[in-house]
Structures are given as C-alpha cells and as structure tokens.
Amino acid sequence: METIATTEWLAACRVEDAVKNGGVCVRHGNEQIALFYFTRRNEWYATQNECPHRRQMALSRGMLGSVGEEPKIACPFHKKTFSLSSGECLSGGECAIKTYPVKVENGLVYIGLDD
Amino acid sequence: MDKKTIVVIGNGMVGHRFCEKIVGKTDKFNIMVFGDEPRRAYDRVHLSDYVKKKDVDDLYLCKSDWYVRQNIKLYLNDPVKSINRTTKTIQSSNGVVIEYDFLVLATGSKAFVPNIPGVEKEGVFVYRTIEDLDLIKSYSVSVHQGVVLGGGLLGLEAAKAMMDLGIPSVAVIEAAPRLMPRQIDRGGSEILRRRLEQFGLSVYADRRAYRIEGDGSIRELRFDDGSVIKADMLIISAGICPRDELARECGIDVGERGGIVVDEYMQTSDPSVFAIGECALFEDTIYGLVAPGYEMADVAAARICEEGKIFRRFDMSTRLKLVGVEVASFGDPFMEAPYARTIVFEDKNDGIYKRLNVSNDGKYLLGGILVGDARDYNLLLQTVNNRLELPDSPGDLIMHTKEPIGTADGAGLSALPDNALICSCEGVTKGEICRAVMEAGCENADSVRQCTKAGSGCGGCIPMVKDLVVAAMKQQGKYIRNVVCEHFSLSRQELYDLIKIHRLESYNEVLDALGQGDGCEVCKPLISSLLASIWNDMILRKGNDTAQDSNDRFLANIQKGGTYSVVPRIPGGEITPDRLVVIGEVAKKYGLYTKITGAQRIDMFGAYLDDLPLIWEELIAAGFESGHAYGKALRTVKSCVGSTWCRFGLHDSVSFAIQIEERYRGLRAPHKIKSAVSGCIRECAEAQSKDFGIIATEKGWNLYVCGNGGSKPQHALLLAADVDSETCIRYIDRFLMFYIRTADPLTRTATWLNKMEGGIEYLRNVVVNDSLGMAAQWEAEMEDRARDYRCEWKAAVEDPEIRKRFSHFVNAPGEKDPTVKFEEMRGQKRAADWTLI
Numbered sequence A: 001m002e003t004i005a006t007t008e009w010l011a012a013c014r015v016e017d018a019v020k021n022g023g024v025c026v027r028h029g030n031e032q033i034a035l036f037y038f039t040r041r042n043e044w045y046a047t048q049n050e051c052p053h054r055r056q057m058a059l060s061r062g063m064l065g066s067v068g069e070e071p072k073i074a075c076p077f078h079k080k081t082f083s084l085s086s087g088e089c090l091s092g093g094e095c096a097i098k099t100y101p102v103k104v105e106n107g108l109v110y111i112g113l114d115d
Numbered sequence B: 001m002d003k004k005t006i007v008v009i010g011n012g013m014v015g016h017r018f019c020e021k022i023v024g025k026t027d028k029f030n031i032m033v034f035g036d037e038p039r040r041a042y043d044r045v046h047l048s049d050y051v052k053k054k055d056v057d058d059l060y061l062c063k064s065d066w067y068v069r070q071n072i073k074l075y076l077n078d079p080v081k082s083i084n085r086t087t088k089t090i091q092s093s094n095g096v097v098i099e100y101d102f103l104v105l106a107t108g109s110k111a112f113v114p115n116i117p118g119v120e121k122e123g124v125f126v127y128r129t130i131e132d133l134d135l136i137k138s139y140s141v142s143v144h145q146g147v148v149l150g151g152g153l154l155g156l157e158a159a160k161a162m163m164d165l166g167i168p169s170v171a172v173i174e175a176a177p178r179l180m181p182r183q184i185d186r187g188g189s190e191i192l193r194r195r196l197e198q199f200g201l202s203v204y205a206d207r208r209a210y211r212i213e214g215d216g217s218i219r220e221l222r223f224d225d226g227s228v229i230k231a232d233m234l235i236i237s238a239g240i241c242p243r244d245e246l247a248r249e250c251g252i253d254v255g256e257r258g259g260i261v262v263d264e265y266m267q268t269s270d271p272s273v274f275a276i277g278e279c280a281l282f283e284d285t286i287y288g289l290v291a292p293g294y295e296m297a298d299v300a301a302a303r304i305c306e307e308g309k310i311f312r313r314f315d316m317s318t319r320l321k322l323v324g325v326e327v328a329s330f331g332d333p334f335m336e337a338p339y340a341r342t343i344v345f346e347d348k349n350d351g352i353y354k355r356l357n358v359s360n361d362g363k364y365l366l367g368g369i370l371v372g373d374a375r376d377y378n379l380l381l382q383t384v385n386n387r388l389e390l391p392d393s394p395g396d397l398i399m400h401t402k403e404p405i406g407t408a409d410g411a412g413l414s415a416l417p418d419n420a421l422i423c424s425c426e427g428v429t430k431g432e433i434c435r436a437v438m439e440a441g442c443e444n445a446d447s448v449r450q451c452t453k454a455g456s457g458c459g460g461c462i463p464m465v466k467d468l469v470v471a472a473m474k475q476q477g478k479y480i481r482n483v484v485c486e487h488f489s490l491s492r493q494e495l496y497d498l499i500k501i502h503r504l505e506s507y508n509e510v511l512d513a514l515g516q517g518d519g520c521e522v523c524k525p526l527i528s529s530l531l532a533s534i535w536n537d538m539i540l541r542k543g544n545d546t547a548q549d550s551n552d553r554f555l556a557n558i559q560k561g562g563t564y565s566v567v568p569r570i571p572g573g574e575i576t577p578d579r580l581v582v583i584g585e586v587a588k589k590y591g592l593y594t595k596i597t598g599a600q601r602i603d604m605f606g607a608y609l610d611d612l613p614l615i616w617e618e619l620i621a622a623g624f625e626s627g628h629a630y631g632k633a634l635r636t637v638k639s640c641v642g643s644t645w646c647r648f649g650l651h652d653s654v655s656f657a658i659q660i661e662e663r664y665r666g667l668r669a670p671h672k673i674k675s676a677v678s679g680c681i682r683e684c685a686e687a688q689s690k691d692f693g694i695i696a697t698e699k700g701w702n703l704y705v706c707g708n709g710g711s712k713p714q715h716a717l718l719l720a721a722d723v724d725s726e727t728c729i730r731y732i733d734r735f736l737m738f739y740i741r742t743a744d745p746l747t748r749t750a751t752w753l754n755k756m757e758g759g760i761e762y763l764r765n766v767v768v769n770d771s772l773g774m775a776a777q778w779e780a781e782m783e784d785r786a787r788d789y790r791c792e793w794k795a796a797v798e799d800p801e802i803r804k805r806f807s808h809f810v811n812a813p814g815e816k817d818p819t820v821k822f823e824e825m826r827g828q829k830r831a832a833d834w835t836l837i
Ligand code: SRM
Pocket: B557, B558, B559, B565, B567, B595, B596, B597, B598, B599, B600, B601, B602, B603, B629, B635, B636, B672, B674, B689, B690, B707, B708, B709, B710, B711, B712, B748
C-alpha cells in the first residue's frame, strides 16, 4: 500500500559508511535509530536503537540473522531477537520495536520518519 | 440432533486441559464452556511472571482462536449461577440456559480469607487471578511496607511479587511456628528463613493476626500476642477454599471442610456430574497443584469416552524456586524413626539443607527434603517412586563429592522402568519419551516436548529428557548429531573438518558453501570461533567482524549501560611499577573504574566505545597487549611467587607461567581456557581448578587437566607426573589441540572430559601415548600459531577501516552515547542499574 502521508526522509549516511551485514547507529535529535545493511539479502532496515528488554541503546551493535525467511536482529546484551520487518519480539516476552522505512538514492541512505 | 452435550463450568487450567483431552479423543460431543473470569484460560502457575511482564499473551494456554477452531462454545465473563439436576440444565448469570448430558465442574478454588476485623479495608488483597495482580500493581506504587499473611508456597510467591514491584520493605507472617509447614520440616524451614532474610524479606513466624487497623485503608496489623506491624498493603494467602457452592446448592455431596466429593472416575454423587481440579475432593484430599488436576482432567475425559482410566492418590512431590531459593520435597518428607532412618545434611554457611528418609533396612528411599540445592530432585524422586535400590552409603547421594548423580552418564536413567514418571507436570513417562524418539523420530528435547508435552510445565525435567533422548538414540544405533542451528545441519566437529578441507576463511564463505538461510546468533559466533582457531587470522577482517559475538566484535566486554571493559594481559600476574602507573594514568584520563580481577589482572570498566581505540593506543605504547578477556580464548595463567622468593618454592613458577601464557595467548577455543602454575604442592595458584594446571614437584612438574571453577566446580585430574618443562608444554599443545578439535560449542574442558568415553585414561592415551598418531601434527600447528601471534588490539588501532567502527553514531563520529549513565560509589564510578519499565 502506498502511504500518502508525507514522510520526512532523514539523510543518515553514505552507503560505504554503513556496516556490511551489520548495523550502525544514527542520531536524530535526541533519538537513536539503528540502521542495518543486510548485504547478504541486499536489504536495508531501520529500527529503534533501544532494546526493550533492559532498555539498552544497543541494537545497532547486534547480530543480523534469519529465522526461516524472516530477517531478525539479536541484541548483544541477552540475545533477545526481533523481526526486522515487523519489529515483533521473536524470543517472546518483550514488546515490539519500532521500525522505519529506508531508501537509498545516489549513494545516500535515508530513513523515513513519519509525520 | 444426536450429539451429546458436555458443559464445562470453569475455564481455568484444569477445565482447559479437559477440553484438550476430549477434542483429542473425539468430535462426537457438543462442548460448552463457561468462565467466570473475563479472559480465556491462562497459566496460573506462572502468574507471578505477569508482575514483570507487560501483557498476558505469554500466559495464555492456547491461541485466541483455539476454541472456535475446536468447535467449542466459550462463554467468558459469564459465571454459571445454578444447576438443575432434574432437568439437567444449567443457567448462567447472563441468562443462558443449556441442557447437558455431562456436566464437568472445574471451578477451582478461591483464596481463603480468614475472618479478621478489617479485611474489607482498602489495600487488602488476595493473589489468584490476573485481575488481582492488576489491582495489586496499581496500588503498590506508593506502598512502603508490604505484608503477606501466610508463609506457605503462595504466600512466598506473593512476597516475591511485592519485592519485584519495588516495594522497599516486605514481610511475611506465618501462624505456624515455621515457614511452609506442609512441605518441609523444621530444619529445612530454618535454612529457608535465613536465605529469605538474606534476600531482604522479613519473616515473622508464630504470629496470628487479630485485627487490621486503619481508617478506610490499612495502616497496621495487630497480633494476638499484642504486637503490631506497620502495613500499607496486605496480601492474604492463608490457604485455598474450593469453589463448591454450585454443587452444594444443587445437593451434590461435598466434604465437611469443603470440596466436591469424587470417586476414582472423577464422578460426583450424581454420575452425570464430574468434578476435577482444585474444587474436587478425592479421598479427603484437595490437591492444590496443577499436575494432579491435569491427571483428573484426563481421567474424566476418559470416563466420558468410556475408556477405563482411574485416578490414584497422587504424589505431592514438588520442586519450586521461591524468592531465588530452591525448595523440594518428595515421597514422604516427614517420615522418621521408628518407621525410617533419616540422613540430614545441613550447611548453614551456604544455606543448604537436605534430608533423606531411608527404609529401616537401608535399601529404599522413602522421601526427603531439599532446600537451597535441589539439583538431585529428579533422580531422588525417581528413586522413591520406582523403589530403586540404594547404594551402600545413601548419604553420598546428597553429599556431592562427585558429579550430580543425574548427569554422570545417565546410568541412573537406564535403571528406571518404562512407566517411571519423568515430567510430572504433564504426566509423561520414560516409556513415552523413548517412544517419541524411537517411533515418532524426535531427535531433541524440543521436538519431544512438542510431541509429548514433556518439559512444557515447570521445565525441571528437561535435563533428564535430554539425557533420555541421547540414550534412546544411541540404543537405536543412531549417530547423534548435535547440529548447530537451522542454518547448518552439521555438528561443530563436522564444520571444523569441512572448513579446513575446503579452506573457507570467512563466515559468508562457510554459509554459502555449507549452510542455508542468512545465519543467526548461534551459528555466527560458533563459526567465527572455528575460523579463528583454524586460520589464526585477525578476527575482524574478511567481513568476519559482524559474525563475532558482541564482545569479540569490539574486542572488549560489553557492560550494563553499553560501555566496555578493558583488560590488558598481565602474564603470570607479574607487573612492573611503571606499568602499574600507566594503567593508573590511563584509567584516570578516561574516567574508568578499576578493580583487581579474580584472575590476577586489572580490569578497567566503563569505557565508551569511542574511547576504546584511544585507550588501547596508550596501553600498547607502554608495552601492553590484549588480554582476550572478551574471547573464548586463553585467559590468564595465574602464578604463585615461586622459588624466587618463597621459602618452599621448588621451581620458578612465575617464569613458567609467563612462558605458557605467551605460548597460548590469543588461542581461540570452544570456550575460554584458564591455567595456573604453582611452585609447590601448597598450591597457592589454585592450579587444580583450571583447564590445565601445573604444580612443581621435586623432579619436575605435575600436569593436571580439565578442572573448572564457575558454577559447577570440578577438580582437575593428574595427566602426567614429574615431567620436565619441555615435555609439559608438548603435552599441553596436544591436549589443547585435541580439545579444540573435538569439543562441542561452549563446552569447558571439564564438561568435555565428563562426556568423553573412557575418561581420563582415554585422554592420557591420546595425549601422552599418542594413540591417535596426531601428536606431531598438533605440536607443529601450535608452534606455528604461537610464532604468528599478533595482538589483535594493535592490529585494530592501526587499521583505519576497523577503527572507524568504534564509534557510537555513524552520523556524528566521536560523539558519545548520551544515554550512558553512571553513579558514584566509594570514590569511583559504577554503571547505573538497569532501567526497567
Ligand atoms: C572481571 C572478572 C570478575 C572480577 O572482577 O574479578 C570476571 C568477569 C566476568 N566473568 Fe568470570 N570473571 C573473572 C574471573 C572468573 C573466575 C576466576 C578465575 O579466572 O580464576 C572464574 C572461575 C574460574 C573458571 O572459569 O573456571 C570465572 C567464571 C566465569 C564463568 C563460569 C564459567 C564456567 O565454566 O562455569 C562465566 C560464564 C561463562 O564464561 O560462560 C564468567 C563470565 C564472566 C563475564 C565475562 C560475564 C559477561 O559475559 O559479561 C564477566 C565479564 C565482566 C566484564 O564486563 O568485564 N566467568 N570468572 C574476572 C576476570 C578475570 C580476568 O582477569 O580475566
């Protein structure tokens, strides 16, 4: 479905600054967003950087992976895993994380911020 | 309409289980279920988890559409008001009237509230449903002193919940002279009380509450001995009271002290009415546990389907974890002379109490109690239930000079008969588990759980299930493959060989060549560790950085709050004053907390990610190198001062420790490896608790292997005696290579040896007598890697590509994470506590 609401696109970094098959953390005012370059699948994802489990600013330092087809990120602290596409916690118990759309244009990576 | 109708009253744990059992057998009934609570059945046993978690989803016993899919009509929030046995109808509060052929009462119980003046005051609660917990949660916010009335199992759980809610002071009141009077004896209670007090819980036994004071809301609690205790909140947990009111009103027999009387088929005095779970009274007993309730559900369902199954007196053995203390009782816990002999082991220091009741002829175990350490519960319970004959000195069973009996080799397990109950929550026997393996093809505990439900309750039986799976597979002659995860259907050993043969050097190459999917947090670190062991490359190159566990990826241990610790190598624990000064200066400059570690080095905590390369640059300039405190690698070789100063020293243990540490530094392995060298048998370096340890003798060195500290300590065993330094090192080379080559992931050398067929004799044969003919190759490989060793922190700070990654913000390099918080303590900083929501 096309979103009609205007999305503000944050220029996050250059493609070559992103970590291949890993994450980086992007500052947006007081917010922190984790940006993942899933090179293996040629996909980009962005989520909140804070892990809801113990509220650590750490997801960008986590480990990418998949269960079945679902791409996921494992928090470095206690390895809770979250779906990158829906944000849902895959290890149970924790609330879902926020996800953001990502686009790449002219070698720049943009993160979509709603409203 | 020819289908008969079953009406179930009560959608609790047992009522739900009954539905599962019936639909599992047949679809020839119309089933209607009435529940008093607003939600579908949930796991009351784990109710306390809801204190910390935010939503109830994890507690539900089935998916939201389960009842619809099973064609069961579920009326929630609609308690049944009356039963008419003449017309065989029930009427609900919302006015639904239904005719039944079979009626099943699964109404459970409610908290028993004693008749104390003031119980109606605000701030007084019971602890049974999610709604109760919601009320407790919202009231607890401004509470300073919480009190629980009742020191039984549920009371202690309620007290734990109060502590988890952050109530600063929590007390438990028990009317009997001791805690948990029904499950454990005086000695056990005493130990339990001490442990609970250590956790910050106050315990008052032998007090009977007599009045609750306060205007409107509770303020204090008065006792019959005249004493008073302050209380802003009270949870009453003084026992349970079966909900037999519907049965009572329609003239079904109930017990004198409550409970719906049932026979061994769960039928009440009216044969078309059944009662199961906590509302049922069987042979004068109400079973306040879920396992017997489940059994009753099974029996009632069988009876309705005309299968012959009966309920027998149920074993009330339990194992619980209360406020962090394990408590278990099994068989007849209280039996004593002249009917039995008792063996008691008590350790007031560690807070452990164990009691065994043994038959007068010393042959059989009749029951017992475990407090503080219940790891032997499963096997002791099996020993009672199956009347297994006891060894000559049964006291050894609880003394733990050796391995816990359950894990030794599963020897205890093979002695069990097929009908031995392994999972008592779900009533699954050894035979059923073995059949799941042999006939249904289950190959691990997870699939056995899906197939039989074993292990889905409290989880206490999972270690035994695992052992049984392995035993059953072996029996079938099946090769037991410990596959890594969904991305690799290979074992660690197989991966090791394939990576080497195909010369694969990066995680991605390995995944492309040998795996499927995109990897995960299980296979990535495992393969990274193999690559490091095999190729000895800088671990962050070739795209392997993102496949490393967090600590390896940033070459430092991540801490609470997201900062890191820095541990330079201090070989043998020897350090010059100048280097001590450097550590002091670096720590001061970067604001780090310093501490002497338990392994003779210095740890600097609280470093920002962005500061790590700067810190290491300064340390490296002063001659330090990585201590690999973050890696599954060699940690330290501890030493005692040895013959250079010590009047007893036989050889120079410090020099030898340094030599050894430098030979194996950076060696990646399935788990961390630790070592120590002592200068004489006084053993000040604690070498016998290490993966390999060396002790000087008159004639040379004794080499010990496979010791462990940690959670399951184990003494190292002598591998070779009186060897010279060179031989000692050759043996260590072989020992370590053999370990790296064959151990399962995350297995320390002690566990590796415990699982090795032939044990230390076999190991000695391989290492000392070179029975595999690998010695020369292993020594050469070790020699090469020792020669090629490079400090990975040096490589990291010198490589701009790697260095770039030590930055918190990609769009604001050098700017530190503003969310990191420290607190002050004894003149240094510490990490702020987890912030919980
Ligand atoms: C810093 C230190 C505690 C201290 O302040 O003294 C420590 C700290 C940690 N230990 Fe330890 N252990 C430390 C000495 C020990 C010792 C004592 C020793 O080495 O002589 C032991 C028992 C000996 C042994 O290992 O056999 C020990 C047994 C463990 C274990 C249990 C291992 C086991 O086999 O059961 C773990 C958990 C693990 O590795 O899986 C562990 C894990 C940890 C971790 C890495 C936990 C983690 O993943 O965060 C801690 C890292 C703290 C940090 O952020 O830096 N630590 N740990 C010690 C560092 C020693 C060093 O200089 O490298």
